[in-house]
Amino acid sequence: MPRFALKIEYDGRPFAGWQAQADQPSVQGAIENALARLDPGFAKGARIAAAGRTDAGVHATGQVAHADLDRAWDPFRLREALNFHLKPAPVAIVDSARVADDFHARFSALERRYTFRLVARRAPVTHDRGMVWQILNPLDTEAMREGAAHLIGLHDFTTFRSSICQAKSPIKTMDEIRIEAHPFPGGQEYRFHLRARSFLHNQVRSIVGTLERVGAGSWAPGQVQQALAAQDRAACGPVCPPFGLYLTGVGYPDPPFPAD
Template sequence: MPRYALLIEYDGTPFAGWQAQADQPSVQGAIETALARLDAGFAAGARIAAAGRTDAGVHGTGQVAHADLQRDWDPFRLSEALNWHLKPAPVAILAAVRVEDDFHARFSAHERRYVFRLTSRRAPVTHDRGRVWQVLNPLDADAMRQGAAHLIGLHDFTTFRSTMCQSNSPVKTLDEIRIEEHQIPQGREYRFYLRARSFLHNQVRSIVGTLERVGAGSWSPDRVADALAARDRASCGPVCPPQGLYLSGVGYPQDPFGIDRA
């Protein structure tokens, strides 16, 4: 059975998350339903595997999944057919490629990249409603960068881990947190870029929510280090809402799509 990797973009607003659920809409379920129109195996209940599971309301601009199909498809025709059958769901197959049988969207990945968009302005957002987290007052980007610096490297991230996290260990290596500031009409947008081999459940949202407190002046940058050292969920800042979070890319030893998706 030929294996295909799929590069996927989606708006997470109408979904209960990536993972297929019996009684709620999911991104995985939408793609598998489209595949069932094209492939007997998926019509019989075959599943796709993804690089990571995103929560309800979280978006994807660079999610990767793989599917084993019963017929040999031209990759371009496969992506076009899937996009046709995905309508009107806000899910798009950006690319499909044939991969080796030992490629696995999750286990072959060596890094995941997330972007979080945080907007500060008094007026409500319109075009980006449901796609950013909005706060009303300006933030200190330099203070947030100072706080973020304490989190780079190998740490026990218990403080920034959901109590429902199923990971075997809270110890993770965070390779990068980069914060960019952009001017928007009557306000500012702050973009948080995070990169690691893997993340704990709610880790990104916990980190960004904590750094927002630093930017607002409620926390000192050094309090982030104290929270990390506490290894106590109660020491975390507020967990920010999901709508500003995007799974923006997945890294592999050899990019199956052959393009730069940083």
């Protein structure tokens, strides 16, 4: 059975998350329903595998999944057919590629990349509502960068891990946290770019929520290191909401999509 990789973009607002659920809409379910219109195996209940399971309300511009199909589709035609059957769900297959049989969207991945969008302005956000986390007052970008530097490298991230996280170990290596400030009409947008081989449940939202407290002046940058060292969930800052979070890319040793 030929294996195909799919690069997927979605608006997470209507979904209970990536993972298929019996009684709630999911991104995985929407794609598998579209595949069932094209492939006998999926009509009988075959499943796709993704690089990561995003939570309810979380978006993606670069999620990757793979599917084993009965037919050797032309990748362009597969993409077009899936996008036709995905309508009107806010899910799009932005690329597709034939991959080796041993390619696995999750287990072959070398890194995941996330971006969190935070907007500071007094007026309510309109066009980006549900796509960013809005606060009222501007933040100190340099203080947040100083706080984030304590999280780079190999650490026990128990403090920044959800209590329901199913990962076997809280020890992860954070390769990059990059914080950018951009003009936004009537305010300022802050983008937090995080890169690691893998992440714990709610790790990104816990880190961004903590760094926001640093940027607001409620925490000193050094308190981030103290919170990390505590290895205690109670030491974490507030966990920010999901709707500013985007899975933006997945890295592989042999990238299936040329732009990656």
